[in-house]
Amino acid sequence: MISESSFGYVADLLRRETAMLCEPGKEYLVEARLLPLARAAGQPDVDSYVARLPLDAAERDRAIDALTINETSWFRDLAPYQAFTDHMLPPLLEARAATRHLDIWSAACSSGQEAYSLAMLLQESLPDGWTARIHATDVSTSMLERVRAGRYSQVEMNRGMPAQRLVTWFTRVGSEWEVSPQLRSMVTTSHLNLAAPFPPMATFDVVFLRNVLIYFDMDTKRDILRRVSTRTARDGFLLLGTSESSLVVDEWTREQAGRTWIHRPHGAGTLAPSRSAAGTAVPLASTGA
Amino acid sequence: MHALIIDDSRTMRRILRRTVADLGFDATEAEHGQEALDHLEDGLVPDICLIDWNMPVMDGYTFVTKVRADERWRGVTLMMVTTESEHGRIVKALAAGAHEYVIKPFTPDAIAEKLELLGLVPGEVPA
Numbered sequence: 001m002i003s004e005s006s007f008g009y010v011a012d013l014l015r016r017e018t019a020m021l022c023e024p025g026k027e028y029l030v031e032a033r034l035l036p037l038a039r040a041a042g043q044p045d046v047d048s049y050v051a052r053l054p055l056d057a058a059e060r061d062r063a064i065d066a067l068t069i070n071e072t073s074w075f076r077d078l079a080p081y082q083a084f085t086d087h088m089l090p091p092l093l094e095a096r097a098a099t100r101h102l103d104i105w106s107a108a109c110s111s112g113q114e115a116y117s118l119a120m121l122l123q124e125s126l127p128d129g130w131t132a133r134i135h136a137t138d139v140s141t142s143m144l145e146r147v148r149a150g151r152y153s154q155v156e157m158n159r160g161m162p163a164q165r166l167v168t169w170f171t172r173v174g175s176e177w178e179v180s181p182q183l184r185s186m187v188t189t190s191h192l193n194l195a196a197p198f199p200p201m202a203t204f205d206v207v208f209l210r211n212v213l214i215y216f217d218m219d220t221k222r223d224i225l226r227r228v229s230t231r232t233a234r235d236g237f238l239l240l241g242t243s244e245s246s247l248v249v250d251e252w253t254r255e256q257a258g259r260t261w262i263h264r265p266h267g268a269g270t271l272a273p274s275r276s277a278a279g280t281a282v283p284l285a286s287t288g289a
Numbered sequence: 290m291h292a293l294i295i296d297d298s299r300t301m302r303r304i305l306r307r308t309v310a311d312l313g314f315d316a317t318e319a320e321h322g323q324e325a326l327d328h329l330e331d332g333l334v335p336d337i338c339l340i341d342w343n344m345p346v347m348d349g350y351t352f353v354t355k356v357r358a359d360e361r362w363r364g365v366t367l368m369m370v371t372t373e374s375e376h377g378r379i380v381k382a383l384a385a386g387a388h389e390y391v392i393k394p395f396t397p398d399a400i401a402e403k404l405e406l407l408g409l410v411p412g413e414v415p416a
């Protein structure tokens with residue numbers, strides 16, 4: 001098991017570089033994430049590997065990448081995506097009728113399942129003549145490379161991907177599945193540390209900021225939510241993770257949309273009753289017989 | 290909720306039984322498609338069938354076509370759980386009437402997420 005001093009160094013490194021919390025009790029996780037890197041670097045154990053990190057910036061980046069990877073799945077938790085098609089798209093299609101374009105932010109996008117899930121829904125929902133761009137950001141450069149590659153293992157494809165969408169939007173390449181060029185052209189990527197000041201960015205109509213705030217302390221969470229509000233259209237929407245939606249920050253109001261909560265900038269008004277985009281229901285799953 | 294698990298591997302049936310049991314399902318097992326059809330003819334009404342493709346006596350694809358051709362079993366949800374991973378195979382199973390498709394190997398989470406997609410297990414409730 002990783003020593004107390006090595007764990008302390010790693011926790012400080014994560015806190016300093018990403019503001020993420022790595023509290024006692026997570027030693028097993030650090031060990032599991034860093035052991036493959038230690039072996040790849042020819043080190044006998046994680047402690048020896050950690051001892052090298054202060055002297056090797058590239059290896060520190062690799063360690064941070066490994067420690068900030070989150071498990072993810074397609075259409076994770078379902079309800080946020082249902083809220084997206086049923087509660088967010090209809091008012092946005094009315095409000096953006098002049099430009100016929102939507103900008104979506106997948107913050108902390110990990111390996112891209114969220115961004116491509118949204119791309120699929122948009123392809124299936126947007127009326128003819130509309131365009132959409134999904135901006136995927138993450139603190140991990142290796143994860144961003146994976147998003148750009150758009151290739152997923154069989155095990156990853158099993159995680160929540162409806163079979164009909166699999167055969168519609170992916171092709172088999174060797175043992176992996178590759179996302180279609182049509183979806184990939186909708187997704188752009190850039191490196192972004194949520195805890196640091198944001199670089200110049202577009203204003204987004206919808207922000208997915210799910211299952212990442214849990215890694216930050218309360219002050220950082222509030223700061224991130226305040227800064228996200230400055231990058232969200234006044235009539236836009238924010239979606240947080242299931243366990244994060246009880247956070248209250250002055251800049252946001254919260255309302256229920258189906259089986260999840262959505263957040264709107266103060267003064268954005270309230271939602272009209274649910275209806276699907278373009279008047280057409282977009283099922284998230286195969287329907288029963 | 291009840292699952293009919295159709296696979297010629299006893300180990301795979303055991304793994305699937307344990308997986309769906311954790312999600313609140315009872316289960317009946319069959320070693321091939323014909324045995325599964327016999328269960329249905331005897332009056333078993335499963336909420337879902339988890340179906341391997343390659344089995345002796347009757348394969349999973351044939352089982353799907355026979356179930357879909359019979360009005361009595363219109364309400365039964367069908368999910369392939371198989372090593373068959375080619376794009377064309379998935380298209381063929383869906384066209385025959387399978388609702389979902391899981392490729393082996395799988396994790397228990399993958400089964401749970403598919404059952405949630407199919408509306409057979411509840412998702413998380415907002416806090």
